[in-house]
Amino acid sequence: MSYSDKLLDHFNNPRNVGSLDRSDPNVGTGMVGAPECGDVMKLQLKVNGSTGIIEDARFKTFGCGSAIASSSLATEWLKGKSVDEALTIRNTDIVNELSLPPVKIHCSVLAEDAIRAAVADYRSKREKREE
Amino acid sequence: MKTPVYLDNHATTPVDPRVLEAMLPYFAEKFGNAASRNHSFGWDAEKAVANARRQVAALIGAADKEIVFTSGATESDNLAIKGVAEMYAERGNHIITCVTEHKAVLDACKKLEKRGCTITWLPVGRDGLIDLAALRAAITDRTILVSIMAANNEIGVLQPIREIGAICRERGVLFHTDAVQAAGKVPLDVEADHLDLASVSAHKMYGPKGVGALYVRRRNPRVQLTAQMDGGGHERGMRSGTLNVPGIVGFGEACEIARRELAEEAVRLAALRDRLRAKLEAALDEVYVNGSLEHRLPGSLNMSFAYVEGESLLMGIGDVAVSSGSACTSATLEPSYVLKALGVGDDLAHTSIRFGIGRFNTEEEIDYVAERVVAVVRKLRDLSPLYEMAKEGVDLKKVAWKS
Numbered sequence: 001m002s003y004s005d006k007l008l009d010h011f012n013n014p015r016n017v018g019s020l021d022r023s024d025p026n027v028g029t030g031m032v033g034a035p036e037c038g039d040v041m042k043l044q045l046k047v048n049g050s051t052g053i054i055e056d057a058r059f060k061t062f063g064c065g066s067a068i069a070s071s072s073l074a075t076e077w078l079k080g081k082s083v084d085e086a087l088t089i090r091n092t093d094i095v096n097e098l099s100l101p102p103v104k105i106h107c108s109v110l111a112e113d114a115i116r117a118a119v120a121d122y123r124s125k126r127e128k129r130e131e
Numbered sequence: 132m133k134t135p136v137y138l139d140n141h142a143t144t145p146v147d148p149r150v151l152e153a154m155l156p157y158f159a160e161k162f163g164n165a166a167s168r169n170h171s172f173g174w175d176a177e178k179a180v181a182n183a184r185r186q187v188a189a190l191i192g193a194a195d196k197e198i199v200f201t202s203g204a205t206e207s208d209n210l211a212i213k214g215v216a217e218m219y220a221e222r223g224n225h226i227i228t229c230v231t232e233h234k235a236v237l238d239a240c241k242k243l244e245k246r247g248c249t250i251t252w253l254p255v256g257r258d259g260l261i262d263l264a265a266l267r268a269a270i271t272d273r274t275i276l277v278s279i280m281a282a283n284n285e286i287g288v289l290q291p292i293r294e295i296g297a298i299c300r301e302r303g304v305l306f307h308t309d310a311v312q313a314a315g316k317v318p319l320d321v322e323a324d325h326l327d328l329a330s331v332s333a334h335k336m337y338g339p340k341g342v343g344a345l346y347v348r349r350r351n352p353r354v355q356l357t358a359q360m361d362g363g364g365h366e367r368g369m370r371s372g373t374l375n376v377p378g379i380v381g382f383g384e385a386c387e388i389a390r391r392e393l394a395e396e397a398v399r400l401a402a403l404r405d406r407l408r409a410k411l412e413a414a415l416d417e418v419y420v421n422g423s424l425e426h427r428l429p430g431s432l433n434m435s436f437a438y439v440e441g442e443s444l445l446m447g448i449g450d451v452a453v454s455s456g457s458a459c460t461s462a463t464l465e466p467s468y469v470l471k472a473l474g475v476g477d478d479l480a481h482t483s484i485r486f487g488i489g490r491f492n493t494e495e496e497i498d499y500v501a502e503r504v505v506a507v508v509r510k511l512r513d514l515s516p517l518y519e520m521a522k523e524g525v526d527l528k529k530v531a532w533k534s
Binding site: 003032034035036038039040063067 | 438439440442443446447457466476477478481513514515516517518519527532533
């Protein structure tokens, strides 16, 4: 399969690899996929408590090159956005940016799911704090 | 050393320069049709085909007349299985094969199942081998054919064909083996191995693509087949179609070279294979060989690299040509059915790589490949949430995954 230069760049030089402290109340963690399916994405974001802006995002992904590139791109896009803005990222944006071939569209869906899961985790932590 | 390094010799092999040289006169100069009986162009072609037939037969201890040239092993498998099923329909309708066969055998059997045959699909053990007692138990008085491959194309394990052949002979059942990966790599002998039918292909043994053969036993017992291709009655009526003379000449030469060099080459390739495995196992934790190490083709190594998905590993090692059992690299988006049959979980099947070492690989290339694989596996494990969790002591089998 031939891949776009942008995809190869994200695969060869992945951005924001790593893990944030799960127990930090300002950190939201999303983990989606399953080893049996060949894809697991862990995506984390850290929100600045006073501005509500995502100041850091990290990922670790087990999966094909497109899955790794999709999650790398997602972390880049998340930084500097508000939590609400983060939810506007669509899998189709990732497909277009990386020119994902049709059989790899599920990788972008997984990345969108990971963002949503991370945001949901962050929000549930905040709700608990406010209670 | 030149890159990319080719280490996918189970998929196909480069044509040996000696083979190419033997073929060249038969394209433009000696281009005759081997079936033309009344001029020298035809005679030259016929002579070349007769010589090649002897060379192919000699590799497997057969007689020339027992070799039927085909377009390749897929055709040979189809001709053997469907040809026997049709010819012996009155005697029985039961065929025994195994779940790790090549698709050419599996799908030919599935088609016959739809036409009313009964198929027994023998399972394999963790080592990839069938159980001889299970084979014995599966044979009934309606069984007409057993089809078990000599060497597996994905994991390289060698089935005990000599023992299988003996059982079939004792029970009066025909034995077909798909010998595509084994021919020219390990010794085969149609008498000692009790083969009645055997499929071989030129391009897996440094010959050209588009040519293969089916060995069809002529005596004790005489095997008969219903032709699957109708036409001019070539190849003693078993396979009509103008012979691919340059291809057949190349196939013959490839068999001749293999017969002379097989023993020495097997030792060299096994040493390279063991070198690669030793280097990978020394540098990386949680790597697993798939299939028996003891009963294995010399140049074959299939390994799983836990927590690293196969296609990403292939992408990472870029200038090394290998293949993977990962779903992402297959047309069906399913992980390898062969690894599944061994009991390798889907999680590890996704992480498997098949290394196929061949005649033209060097020690320098093997060292380079080992170095690349180690570096990329380490990099991708740093990226892998599964590796991180495993290192933290999380039991991945107990995690409730959301997929």
